[in-house]
Amino acid sequence: MPEGHTLHRLARLHQRRYAGAPVEVASPQGRFAAEAALLNGRRFDSAEAYGKHLFHNYGPHGTVHVHLGLYGTFSESQLPVAEPVGQVRMRLVGRTHWTDLRGPNRCELLTEGQAEAIKARLGPDPLRRDARPHRAGDRISRSRTSLAALLMDQSVIAGVGNVYRAEVLFRHGVAPMLPGRDLDEALWRDIWDDLVRLMEAGVRSGRIDTVAEEHLPEVTGRAPRQDRHGGEVYVYRRTGQPCLVCGTPVAHTELTGRNLYWCPACQPA
Incomplete structure (x- = not known):
């Protein structure tokens, strides 16, 4: 299972590549299709990690919560976009890069309150400035x-x-x-x-x-x-x-x- 540094590394990467602009969101596999349709074309506000959890924030449209579990992986590529390979739960396409998520334990669209409730259940994260x-x-x-x-x-x-x-x-x-x-x-x-x-x-x-x-x-x-x-x-x-x-x-x-x-x-x- 990826440890906390992996999720923080991903959060920083996604922040650089996608934050501040609209993104295309899709679910080639279909298991995240309804949520992806709600987010497609919306502005990707920010990405952050807390422990082994990754959060993609879309402002009033919600927060995508990802927990990779034992088998989840992200793959990162530059444009142009290629055909999906394997079971892609969520695909992000930005101005210069695209990202595929496969096999996560969790990939769900949450309200701000629901996302904050997950963070509240966690202990302090050594990689966060707000850690106590x-x-x-x-x-x-x-x-x-x-x-x-x-x-x-x-x-x-x-x-x-x-x-x-x-x-x-x-x-x-x-x-x-x-x-x-x-x-x-x-x-x-x-x-x-x-x-x-x-x-x-x-x-x-x-x-x-x-x-x-x-x-x-x-x-x-x-x-x-x-x-x-x-x-x-x-x-x-x-x-x-x-x-x-x-x-x-x-x-x-x-x-x-x-x-x-x-x-x-x-x-x-």
Whole structure:
């Protein structure tokens, strides 16, 4: 599932390409046809992301809410427009570019109030200027739930997924099963600030990189990571491989239906 930096990257791209002008909206697949007809030819006011959610704002005509889920993807192209390939849920055509959306978990037209209600259910997003990290800190400090589970709870923190969760805990030497209420307040603030830095870098590069310079392949002589997710990481999807810091095999388990990775030596219980 795409993590928050991907949605913010898309929001900035769509803001640059479509905001401030009318767009053509269609649904070649048909599942968004009625909504597309209402928006076709309307002015695309703005695009924004909140956590793993993307919002296309059309002023009084409503807001398109997109959640990609596990299989949703956007494809971006320059004009001229080509024939649809696959099941295109929503197509946008602007002055210079066009965008196709396929396979999202959600693609729906909402009122402003409905869109705001979705945002209100989410925790603070490290990539938003209006984020209030103390809201997440307060939830964590009162919870017996493991920190690993809390970081994946979108009502606690919005936008953090499996990769950022595993990597930020490793970077701060925190055992993933530590109860939230046992996390030091100052350490929480360090974790939050690190998430901001890592996710902002992800928006710029389009990939997740969490490894310090001294542990990069070109410094240590190891082979670069080969993974469809891209980026150099410490523990994510490195089960049984030696920790890049201490050499201990990376551990793996499942937690609330998701894979969890950590180094038992660098993140002692």
